[in-house]
Amino acid sequence: MNAAVVLPIVLPLGAGALSMALGRWPRLRQSIGLGALLATIVVSVQLLLRVADGTVLVSRLGGWEPTVGIVLVVDLFSAIMLVVSSSMLLVVLVYAIGSPRTDVSGAFFQPVYLVLAAGVSACFLTGDLFNLFVAFEITLTASYVLITFGGSRLQVRHGMTYIVISLLASTLFITAVGLTYAAVGTVNMAELAVRLAEIDPGLRMALGVFFLVVFGIKAAIFPLFFWLPDSYPVAASPVTAIFAGLLTKVGVYAIIRTQTLMFSDGEASMLLLVVAGLTMTAGVFGAIAQDDVKRILSFHIISQIGYMIFGLGLFTVVGLAATVFYVVHHIIVKTALFLVGGLIEEGTGTAALSRLGGLLHVRPMLAALFLLPALSLAGIPPFSGFIAKLTLVQAGLAVGSYAIVAVAIFVSALTLFSMVKIWSGVFWGAPEEPPPIADAFEKSRRALPRLMSFSTGLVVAASLAFVFAAAPLWELGETAAAGLIDPSIYIEAVRTP
Amino acid sequence: MTRRFIILSWLAAVWVMLWEAVTWANVAGGVVVAILVVWMVPSHRQETAVGFRPLAAVRLVVYFLWKLLEASAKLTWEIFTPRNRINAAVISVPLTSRVAGIVTVVANMVSLTPGSVTIDIDPETMTLFIHVLHLRSVEEDRASVLYLESLTLAAFPPSAFPPAVTAIGGGETR
Amino acid sequence: MTFVLALTVAVLYGTGAYLLLQRNLSRIVIGLGVLGHGANLLLLSAGRAGRAPIIGDGAGTYADPLPQALALTAIVITFGVSAYLLALVYRSWVLSQSDEVEDDVEDRRIAEMATRLAAAQEQAREVETADDDPDAVS
Amino acid sequence: MINRSLVLDVLVDLVVRTALVFSLFLLFSGHNAPGGGFIAGLVAGISIVLRYIAGGHAGVRSVIGVRPEGLLGVGLSVAVLTGMLGWVWGEAFLESAKFEVELPVLGVVKATSALPFDIGVFLVVVGVALAMIAALGQEEEV
Amino acid sequence: MMTTATTVALGLLLVAAVLCMVRMLRMGSMADRIVALDSLLLVVASGLAVQAARTGDGLYLNVMVVVALLGFVGTGLVALFIERRGA
Amino acid sequence: MEVLAAILLVLGAFLATVAAIGLQRFDDVLARMHAATKPATLGLLLIVIGAAVVLREPGSVLKLLLVILLQMVTAPVGAHLVGRAAIRSNQASPDTFFDAESERRRLD
């Protein structure tokens, strides 16, 4: 029955625990990890199918009713996030296994990675505010370890930025939870939705904005994003890929969940739209100023987060549906791009544009693997990014939010500019300085690790498949958005004895 | 009466005290836990067998408590009177015992007593270095420590092995 | 929550924040510690105070046990993460003998580039205005 | 960093063992009195630190012959498995159950499935202490 | 009777605690600070005992056991550190 | 019984205060150490005994006994370590007298 709801957390967590204990047998460890993530996907898809019509599944952990115990809740939005995230996690694990960097394939990587997977699932599933904090901490702690995996000087330095900022965010989070509990006496989110509506509006708005700040740090919105481009690029490629694809989206998820469930009156609409515009613009300007592939891509994460917030800020079904759609698109495409970035580094030893060039002639397949998601990211049709942006534009214009649409379009053009800069710098022309790997641009170059290329191809293929499945996905997004805009079903499902 | 037995009974007693009730279940549990813990944490030192004389032990405790109160009173007086009578010194007291456990007990009692603290122990010669706040005279202070040692030795007389053997292994870790 | 507790919370947050705004890693870690204490105190005082919530006989209202459980979890989590941060400080020192968070190199480089470009542009503009005025010369 | 002290050296065994007894007490009594797996684990962890102070790494290793990651894995697995047992006797993950066993001498022993869960917690916390000592206690000269 | 006694005791302990903190804050050597911290811990433990006497329940005894058993760990470590480094 | 407990409690607390005053009073680190930790330890013992006398649950006495025992074991270790550190890091007052053997060991 609803026992399956907990599986997306328990499967990777159990597998993580086992692989901690099984450090000595790498093959067994790997099969456990892959098996667990595969099973997670299967379970998630099943959950998705069960909630596709807008129903909400509730699982009471320990059998305790909500407010006493912790509940896990699957609505369509969380189910979608689960499916996408577990798929990306599996593919990136394959990529990591295929990576020749020992620190990534070593005994410590997988358990931590699986815990990350469990944490992400928990973030999507939990219906309890404090448990969300715990889930965040699981995810973050795993990410601290992963970002500093390898322990090089730069990783330690930039990991420090990441960890300090995240810790600060966590402290603010726990502060917000404490304040909320003090004000309304519960940490169950559905119950909160009911009780928060009854308290002093000033306090409620302040809490709402406080949560926005807390999750905004994680989601890297303006002006809380500075840490991201300084820290993401130093991690190992699979780690950066999964961070870029998933972690900030966990923040976005939390923003959407809290702003639609707990502070559902749309009081923050204007603020969100302003933040969205600034985030888009700041991110894309940052990207244009960079010279390093991973840094460029990192700044684009920020810019893209702005689009997601844009859809949320409209507080309409179409706007939220567009955001859901955007999030899914972005997770896939961003993961793909960072995986390609990793392959570029793998082949040449660098990601600096000035040391790259002409890769198109040496590795045409890699060029194709980059070009498709890059165009998608820039919103070029017919790729998923286009559909995502189109729906946002439609949603924005439908309610007359012209300014934000104008910004979105302007930023879109700049994004194209920036993607083309990567293309031109990496795949066209010739390097200004020789890359670290001397024969990187010789025909006789060594082959890229097959598993890495394979998994990258898989993600790119997924981003293309997305285009063909766009109609049903959009319908899912609309149903999910309807559930977010009107959370009564969610609240009802949780509170029904 | 081996040291191991002392340890086991101490641990079992701790268990019982923690549960705040002397019942068979607690005693049995205490024994099990004690054995478990001793098995988990093997001693990293040579264990030296010592004996145990309860009467002498009581005498030691009483003497020690008396010293404790006396010294505390003195120190309290010192604190509340403006005159500074401090005459600090570090003196060395070569003990006669070569058993590390005994030396430790003596050193601790010295440290517990207000106005004196064991600064250091030379494991070769089992000499205590003691910081005293109010030096009467080196000899006098040394003598009182040695008296304390004699009381301790009376309570825990060395058995089985000659002192010389333990002296060799005394200061070394395994 | 009493006024005194709120004041304590305020001071802990304030001092924690102050320490966090420094570049010295040790201070940052300590600041996070102080901030964590403040947060835990705030969390605990979100519930009512009272007798320890251990069911027994005796009089008086029990304290709210939930914030206690939550704060306990939070304490342990904060501890764990701080421990990891300490491990990083350790490693950072081993690697670079530095306890300071230097600025991000790439960010600085871009900032410098921007300044240099602006200067160059300024210069170019001056030159341009100079020979853009042929009438003045002829 | 350790300058040997005979006093410390002699007493460490005593204190560490006592602390472990205490820690087990906290573990088993935690459901009814202040304590529990965390606190128990922390007490045990600090006693490991103590052991490190007295004997350095060798001291720690001679005591606990397990790899920290093994301890972590087992502890976490125990907790997760206990949670899964909830499916056996109830229908929810982490659903608890109470047991009463009558044993000779000891009388009626009551326990809940919270105990094995707490044991898992305990093991993890001990594992953390071990790992942190291993990470931070490398004997490099200053 | 008991209430008066415990109140007086608590008052004295509070004074002691404040004095310990004053010592910690005064510019002094590290040894001083660690001594002050150690004393503070003792005062806390004493306070718990007084509290136990006042309320009559032994819920905080475990805390006292912790202080008695492990309170010296921090002190000892800092002392070893100071010894190494100088204050 | 109650009177005894009251006396013990107040006396113990008084000793703790004395210790804290001692912390301010002396100008030698080691002297302060003597003044601070010893009376405070004794004070704790007294208070614990006092509490044991009045505690409602008789079993608690056992635990209080344990506290006393443990305190007796660990407190001197702490004092020893701190004292040693103070001497070794040359924080003792310059007036401190060293006998011959101690002087030799100090200079090692």
Next chain:
Amino acid sequence: MILVLLAHLAVAGVAAALGGRMGRRVLLVGAAAPTITTVWLARTATARPVDVVESLTWIPAIGLDLDFRLDGFATLMVALIGGIGVLVFLYAWKYFDEREGLGRFTSYLVIFAGAMFGLVTADNLLALFIFWELTSITSYLLIGFDDESAVARAGALQALLVTGAGGLVMLGGIVLLAQAAGSYSLSAILADPPSTPSAGAGLALILVGAFTKSAQFPFHFWLPGAMSAATPVSAFLHSATMVKAGIYLIARLAPVFAGLIVWWRPAVVVVGLATMLVGGWRALAQHDLKLLLAQGTVSQLGFIVVLVGLGRPELTFAGMAMILAHAVFKAALFMFAGIVDHQAHTRDLRRLTGLGSRMPATAWAAVLAIASMAGIPPLLGFVSKEAALEALVGEPQWWIVTAGVVVGSALTVAYGLQFLWGTFGNKPEGGSDPVGPEVDAPNALFLAPPLVLVGLTVIAGLTPGLVDDLVGGAATALDPAAASYHLALWHGFGTPLALSFAAVVAGAVLWRKPLGRLRNLTRRAPDAPSVYAAMVTGINRLADRVTSTMQSGSLPVYVGVILTVAVIAPGFLLVRFGTAPTDLAFASSSVQVVTAALVVAAAFGTIIAQRRLGAVLFLGGVGYGVAVLFVLQGAPDLALTQLLVETLALALFILVLRLLPSQFEIVQSRIRRLARVGVAVGVGLLAGGFSLWAASVERGPSIADEYLARALPEGGGRNVTNVILTDFRAFDTLGEITVLAVVAMGAMALILARHPDDESDEPTSPAAGSEELGRSR
């Protein structure tokens, strides 16, 4: 139509796959795609009584469906795409020497052809947009095909940015228009056109997109920049097809909206005429064959925009004729330019001399093509221009257009002559590094494709009836009123012919006597390419500046910003909209007051401590003090945990501190002390105030009593906190130990990580690379 598109995809795939093995013959594979288009069109067009409609639903909910409609206008466009497409592929086969990447080139070009086909047949505006942007992307890849050349890369980027950005603007317009009309279907919108202000705004944006695509002033500059593309690309994209996309869209909308929207006609006329004149003028100044043609194309596109944009049936008809004629002669001219370039290895008019005698066939064919362009009878160009002038003369209120067209035509004649004379003429003065005598005539197969086009321009000129159906069908599809117009070679002696004649004469004069002074006058006007360059560098610089301001790289700054936001945003709302708390208890006991005071003192101690150890000890003091506060709140478990954690943390701290120097270094922070204090005070105030505020709220039934009541009977434990931790909320605890386990794993991994000394043989991390970079610069 969907099948045709799929065929393009398939051909592109095959070409990409076979590219390496087939060499330049892969271009013949590519030719299959336009051949399919042509054959399909031939079969469909003959069998068709009404418009052919196909549809593929995609995402109906957002109005995005692949609806196609082949009407008369689309037929004309498809004919150009297919017919010229075949010729271009054949031409390219001979144009390229064997080289790497021709497979890629072919597939780009095929995809482009497919996109173009989709664009002109799409009936859904969003689908149209998709193909629109696809043509931009493929054009980018094609222009930059010669990627070693920085000029090619820059040209490609420029074209993409202008047309891509224009496209994005157009997307906004499309959505506005469609939302006003309630449909994304082009035919539906045209059947029931909205005239609301938002529809008008949408149309304006669409026009901007169309102008960028069709290289209208002031966006025209990308087209000359795109001339670094291989000549077959220019012949196809930059004369016949892609640049017609904007015109296509304008032509579709004009007949309906020109009358509805007040500003439509003025806008189109101003832009079109300006383009025409600027392009023509600039063409005169070019020394590069292709640049000359490109500027000429700009000029002609402006002309066509005016024709189709005014939305008059007769002008629309003329516009259709012009589209056809221009595609044919301009494609041929580009091909000739390519032949010259290929044979002589230069396109510089100042170096070429006497090629007329070396390659006479080429020269004569080029003369015919130029003549067509210049509107000399009896060629197709003349026929269409005559139709245009005839129509314009019938619209006296647009006399300004007529005048402009005449001037433009004169310019056309002038640069046409420039082309011919410059390339084929025998120039006695030669030039600095003359090329000519040693040049060979081109291979017959190479010359064949342009010859076919020239043939067409001649034949269609002589017998306009051949193409009259095509042109008339197109015009009628746009505007039924255009059904009565027909092409004719001879309109009789009238104003149009006179104007044509005048233009030819004026052009010849202009060519002989270039107006040097006039040119000087215009030189100082801001020209568009430099505006573009300024914009690009401007954006780059703005990005640099914005980024360097925001992204300071300094952790304290980041923390400061975050804290400031976290204080100001909620603080403002709290103070502005909240009701301040009342009824505060000061403290629960004096013990609490003193303990709190101690905690506060210790907290300040962490700040003032100058030594690391001191600060750590104060932290410990705070921790112990907080533990006491926990006790006072009634939380023994918490106090125990706090004490133990504090002790363990202290131990770990000391293990780390033994490595670090005793004193804190004095580090210059990027934040001033005062600001730090300010932020800190703000954070404190918020935390304290907020918690008082939250605590003062009247709240619902507390969950506390439920826990207290149920812990023993249902959870089986007296310690309620522990029962919560291990039972009620055991999931939190599970998460918590997971955190701990991960931390420990991470710490272990850090130790086992390779020692930094061998960091060199680690794959260099990106930032490491850039760090070196930073140093070397």
